[in-house]
Amino acid sequence: MDYREVFINYLKKNDLQLTKSREIILDAVFETHSHFEIEELYQMLRYKNKKVSRATVYRTIPYLVEAGLVRRLRYSDQNEQYEHIYGHPNHFHLHCLNCDRVIEQNSPELEKNIEKLAKRLNFKIQDYSVSISGHCSLCEEKETERIDINE
Template structure:
């Protein structure tokens, strides 16, 4: 999805909720949409402050809540005690390979795994709406 498209969706979401589209929200969303990493609130706040210096952590926090509620961002926990936010995958869902030594994170997709997941869930009568698959181990450099 293109940046403008995301910004449009955000604007719509905000208006539908009777909320207001502010400078800070615009800036925070753009900063976030630009990132390719799994960014934390602290890291994002630093970026945002470079563009709008006075911006408070609380505002970044609240805006990321908006973004996750609207489905434009995903929040995840990897193992350090921080919530990290990630952009929607370009195409379909993706999962993570995490190096336990150097903390490198690689993303991957595997449709076969997804299918098996749905099959398995169906056996228990579950309807899956989301999933999380993380493989922990050693990356090529660390093993």
């Protein structure tokens, strides 16, 4: 099942229609292979001359989230970021507070752990996210050097 079908199913189930606008937004989201903000997505569509209004983009993204196609990210202190997740294995984000880089990592072990935790509580997972903030190896190195010099 491709993302398109998933979305159509979701729409049907919720008495919503697959409109031109929603199609454009859906496709744009799956063409973008990086984290994005809604405003960015909107600007990108304008640039490509696809005609959808800002309001519609803001209205549609939550549907995609609900449909399980897109996830809202939580690693950053900045604006809301999103990523499409359908078809991608779940992964974790390590956010470097220094250089702002985001490292993505898989860990089946961690996944299993989380699933076990939820199961024990009879909690039905829809989505989960692990985000770690701190300093990446590159920045840590630099930091250590600096201290060596100064002290």
